[in-house]
Amino acid sequence: MSASSPVRCKRLLRLLKKQQLEAMLVSNPVNVSYLTGFTGEDSLLILTKDRSILLSDSRFETQIQEECPELEADIRTSGQSLYQALSKLISKLNLSGIGFEASETSFAMWQQLDSDLKNISLVPTRGLVEELRQVKDAGEIAELREAIEQAEKGFAVLQASLVPDMTEQEAANELEHTMRRFGAKGASFDTIVAVGTRAALPHARPTSRKLGEAGFVLIDWGAVNQTGYHSDLTRVLWTGRLSSKLTKVYNVTLEAQQKAIAAVRPGISCREVDRIARSIIENAGYGKKFGHGLGHGIGRDIHEGPRVSPGSETILEPGMVITIEPGIYLPEWGGVRIEDDVLVTKEGYEVLTSVPKELEISRWG
């Protein structure tokens, strides 16, 4: 159990109280891990004012003792299904009602509880733990810094190793392998290595196209550290001669990114940050070529709150960590996206990532 787990549980209890709830069933494993420090699977957390109980099975008995000794563990027997054990546990707690995660609880689980627990009202809740997770504490920011360092060290090795004959797929493999050598658990998502026209697809998968086949390559990558925190960056590297088109598209994207980053501070809305980047791209005539939101929170999930998009009303708070990643995608030519990870501080912002992004030095080969 990390030192911050009791604080996080208390915060959740405060959110529950606002909704007149005395207890909560947490079924999303990422949320369970956030609240308890437990890193295993197939386990559910029940949180009440006085108790934190982890319902698990014998595979994880030792691990629970090691990772979260303060937690009550309810180890179900092998003959008992998870749902049966859950109903039994809840019914013993003398509750009149319990909240559950509406988007993270299957219909099947809900149906079983609903039929077993006649006298307890099951109350669907939405995004409560996710709301807490939007604001990172000091320990989490340190974890994110580590995931970023792993990603950046890996990228530095890759960049130094690039040769024209290497394929997108080989580059993606090398990058993931190198990040692991620097301590990462793995890549935080399927690495994108997209040469030339392939870069026009925001979610391109690596192919056997060779890096030397076009004048530039877009790389979107990140590391997940051993605790499960994710980093997320994008850079475009060019080779040969720098075309005027790449120069133009790149500089518009970079300006949009820099102005948006400069606007990050507590109190500004996510939609406003998105608007700042989007208007620069629109004014340059590429408005329709930027078809996704400006960014998203990162943490235990690679995509989490807050969304930074035209429709996002969320107000930035100190401790939020978001990506800022404007892009311009021109079918048949290619695309440019530049992405950094930004912490909202009390005073404004801190860019956590540090891979150089000036076009002049983003050269390889």
Add this chain to the structure above:
Amino acid sequence: MSASSPVRCKRLLRLLKKQQLEAMLVSNPVNVSYLTGFTGEDSLLILTKDRSILLSDSRFETQIQEECPELEADIRTSGQSLYQALSKLISKLNLSGIGFEASETSFAMWQQLDSDLKNISLVPTRGLVEELRQVKDAGEIAELREAIEQAEKGFAVLQASLVPDMTEQEAANELEHTMRRFGAKGASFDTIVAVGTRAALPHARPTSRKLGEAGFVLIDWGAVNQTGYHSDLTRVLWTGRLSSKLTKVYNVTLEAQQKAIAAVRPGISCREVDRIARSIIENAGYGKKFGHGLGHGIGRDIHEGPRVSPGSETILEPGMVITIEPGIYLPEWGGVRIEDDVLVTKEGYEVLTSVPKELEISRWG
């Protein structure tokens, strides 16, 4: 769309008919992919007697055209939530009822549909597509053979590269990297490399313990190929002098595995195959040290049906592919598990994996 998709959809329709259902909403992305060949995310399949409709968004428009051109695509607009679009689509189909996947549909999705679709009965179904997926067709068996080949080639390189100073973590990284070089999408699960006493934990995570620190190391690994099919193997390698304890434990485990494999044929129950291995281990006095089921199906999931365990009534059929992986775990000493992937054939079985497992030649260093 793979050539076999229409056949799979027809089989599902036959299962639906037995339950008096005229349509089905498929929300598990692995099931959607199995039925359509589509490999993207956040998309739902609606299957009726006459139509197969994939509800997706603009990110995947091109990909759907490429991967499954015969499918009707319903591309929701960016302003429309998935649930809204889904309700709208279903309500246009003139259905009186539709099945949904009870374990793969969130309470939130069900609640939205239930409130939007007053005149259509929503019928929970359990494991219908999973039941079909238990029996692999020829194309799937070829995919599994490829995933096995990637895993075995990777292991051969790792085995040739082992040095006493290498850590469990480094060995796991090397293996994953090498499997990718042989074309794998990645490891099919977190690779287990467990030196000496660590091998007593069936789900050990790689640490910084060095391979040379004990007389043997257990490696449990697999590859997932680009289409998403998983392989799963376990071997124990020894170094230095072969102890009599390892010899004894290994040979009991190997005999249990070989006898269980030899029993695989259409018509036998999974519990009976489990019993054959388990009784050999029990007779050797290690019954309580074999605390998990004998095996599981592999395919698009690393764990899928049929389960091969004491409680599994499933009868083996040609086309099922299962792991056979007995283990003996002795706390403070270590453990042995030997695992191969076995296809049920019309005549009996075919062991798809081929890494040698005789103790005498399972030596490194």
